[in-house]
Amino acid sequence: GENVEQHPSTLSVQEGDSAVIKCTYSDSASNYFPWYKQELGKRPQLIIDIRSNVGEKKDQRIAVTLNKTAKHFSLHITETQPEDSAVYFCAASIYGGSQGNLIFGKGTKLSVKP
């Protein structure tokens, strides 16, 4: 089955710096890769996702890149702000597959220091 590895487990940056979180997946059939942000005590919130037919997607300060050959994808946050502090989870699944279940990475705790 699919396995998703996520690094680093913790990341501390200064406000205004960029943050990068990386994930690798094992199943070459996976073709849908969402990212979730979870603030303490709150629900996971879908912040961006990418399908395997594109290599990069941007939404304001957030971008995701995908390298299908290497089977890894990354979340890039530019101009970080204290409110970006949260745990970020990457996930992989087979878009259009019969089950739709997400396989999550173990999470990255991002701390943005003012």
Place this chain on the structure above:
Amino acid sequence: DTEVTQTPKHLVMGMTNKKSLKCEQHMGHRAMYWYKQKAKKPPELMFVYSYEKLSINESVPSRFSPECPNSSLLNLHLHALQPEDSALYLCASSQAPGTSWYGQYFGPGTRLTVT
């Protein structure tokens, strides 16, 4: 973002109690999910309903019993739980697998404590 709602927010129950968690979505989605999340861990899939039919049961103990009365509602019935079942229980919904799009959207969760 309140399009997936869950009740109650918090629940404390004894090991002999029977209780139910409820989830409702108003996005017209046809797939709904129950996840269990322990502190500092990712969500762990428990059940998937697709078009109101159970399509995945991830080897969950029988003390957890899901029910999908209609396409908008999802219940999780709890009976004879153990203290290790204490966790955040998250509901999610998406357009059904096999359709053109299925980002999963989570509810706020029920914080369950088993005493």
